[in-house]
Amino acid sequence: PTNLDVAKIREDFPILGIRSASDRPLVYFDNAASTQRPTSVIEAMSRCYREYYSNVHRGIHTLSEASTQAYENARATVASFMNASSTNEVIFAAGTTAAINTVSRSWGDQNLSQGDVILLLISEHHANIVPWHQLAERVGCRVEFISVDEEFLIDDEAVASALRMHQPKLFAFGAASNTLGTEYPVKRWTRMAHDAGATVLIDAAQAAPHWKMDVQDWDADFIVFSGHKVCGPTGIGVLWGRESLLDSMPPFLGGGGMIQTVTTDGFTAHALPEKFEAGTPPIVEAIGLEAAIDYLTDVGMDNIHAHERLLGTRADAGLREINGVRVIGPTAEHKGGINSFVIDGVHAHDVSQFLDGQGVAVRAGHHCTMPLHHAIGVTATSRASCYFYNTVEEVDVFLQAVSDVRDRFAKTGRRRRSRSSRS
Ligand code: PMP
Numbered sequence: 001p002t003n004l005d006v007a008k009i010r011e012d013f014p015i016l017g018i019r020s021a022s023d024r025p026l027v028y029f030d031n032a033a034s035t036q037r038p039t040s041v042i043e044a045m046s047r048c049y050r051e052y053y054s055n056v057h058r059g060i061h062t063l064s065e066a067s068t069q070a071y072e073n074a075r076a077t078v079a080s081f082m083n084a085s086s087t088n089e090v091i092f093a094a095g096t097t098a099a100i101n102t103v104s105r106s107w108g109d110q111n112l113s114q115g116d117v118i119l120l121l122i123s124e125h126h127a128n129i130v131p132w133h134q135l136a137e138r139v140g141c142r143v144e145f146i147s148v149d150e151e152f153l154i155d156d157e158a159v160a161s162a163l164r165m166h167q168p169k170l171f172a173f174g175a176a177s178n179t180l181g182t183e184y185p186v187k188r189w190t191r192m193a194h195d196a197g198a199t200v201l202i203d204a205a206q207a208a209p210h211w212k213m214d215v216q217d218w219d220a221d222f223i224v225f226s227g228h229k230v231c232g233p234t235g236i237g238v239l240w241g242r243e244s245l246l247d248s249m250p251p252f253l254g255g256g257g258m259i260q261t262v263t264t265d266g267f268t269a270h271a272l273p274e275k276f277e278a279g280t281p282p283i284v285e286a287i288g289l290e291a292a293i294d295y296l297t298d299v300g301m302d303n304i305h306a307h308e309r310l311l312g313t314r315a316d317a318g319l320r321e322i323n324g325v326r327v328i329g330p331t332a333e334h335k336g337g338i339n340s341f342v343i344d345g346v347h348a349h350d351v352s353q354f355l356d357g358q359g360v361a362v363r364a365g366h367h368c369t370m371p372l373h374h375a376i377g378v379t380a381t382s383r384a385s386c387y388f389y390n391t392v393e394e395v396d397v398f399l400q401a402v403s404d405v406r407d408r409f410a411k412t413g414r415r416r417r418s419r420s421s422r423s
Pocket of ligand 1: 032095097127128177178205206237
């Protein structure tokens with residue numbers, strides 16, 4: 001038992017009450033891909049559109065002032081959610097992907113050159129790999145990876161030795177793996193990387209929804225996350241950067257809103273944070289994100305983490321008991337609410353489809369972590385990811401469905417695909 005009144009929480013999320021296509025209660029276990037929204041978020045956005053929407057910053061009229069104030073309030077709420085020391089450090093971006101691309105284009109192009117190394121974990125999401133490959137193509141730097149061991153773990157020694165060997169200019173890593181579920185020691189690794197002279201970017205897409213973030217305590221240089229994974233809207237995310245670093249970086253996107261002056265010869269950039277927010281920003285999305293953060297803060301990040309650990313541990317233990325199921329990830333003590341797995345002789349897509357028939361939504365595929373899947377020798381996994389609004393009963397429905405999938409396919413061999421994900 002945890003401190004959450006999950007039944008009451010579920011009433012705040014209209015979508016959790018719908019029936020699945022197979023007319024069963026929906027068990028939504030695809031939270032690592034995207035979470036659902038409470039009514040307060042939907043209403044905050046709707047209220048803005050209905051009552052005070054206008055473009056921000058530029059209009060000297062009442063609606064524009066109201067929108068601007070709401071947009072800037074949202075920035076202040078994000079700053080306090082992350083414990084940032086200044087709102088100048090909070091840049092609204094379209095999401096984690098856009099935020100990392102901004103760092104790659106702006107800081108990367110300015111600071112990296114031929115022969116420099118960017119160090120990543122093999123478990124990175126493509127959003128924290130491809131922008132660095134692109135940077136490597138532009139400037140001639142190199143991307144290196146730290147692998148996982150047989151237990152799917154990365155220990156401090158592996159990080160220390162990679163830092164020693166590669167002397168990277170940048171160490172960019174996910175705070176938690178969206179496939180393995182592993183939660184990494186962000187503060188310790190940041191300190192180790194700084195001691196080795198590297199700049200540190202933390203992809204907090206899978207941390208922001210689950211743990212209390214403290215950017216001052218973590219002491220990294222860039223931290224990024226997405227709104228839609230913290231019960232907020234799509235189309236918005238956050239790039240937090242150390243103020244002195246952001247100040248020294250050139251703007252990436254050019255256009256309205258990010259300038260001080262423009263002449264026929266050139267432009268001067270606006271001060272932070274506008275410098276990195278060219279064009280009409282995601283105004284209503286920022287207001288929705290603020291409502292989502294208020295909601296999570298009310299529930300309590302520590303309560304959220306404790307509850308999803310409880311569910312994740314039960315799912316992990318149950319999966320390991322089912323014959324023919326292999327959990328692709330470390331033991332539960334290292335993980336939050338994410339469990340990926342393969343079933344002997346059954347393709348991940350078939351697993352997902354069968355579970356969908358039971359009303360259980362899980363994701364199948366490589367989860368945008370192809371290098372990780374390649375390294376561990378599987379082409380696809382099924383991933384069940386729970387959140388604070390999920391219940392113990394739902395975990396049991398999920399486990400029963402996995403057990404049924406196994407029986408069904410083992411007995412009939414029906415729809416067995418020739419290229420299975422068996423490893
Ligand atoms: N990094 C990680 C660890 C993620 O899980 C995701 C989303 N699956 C992303 C980056 C990309 O986030 P977005 O699609 O919101 O830009």
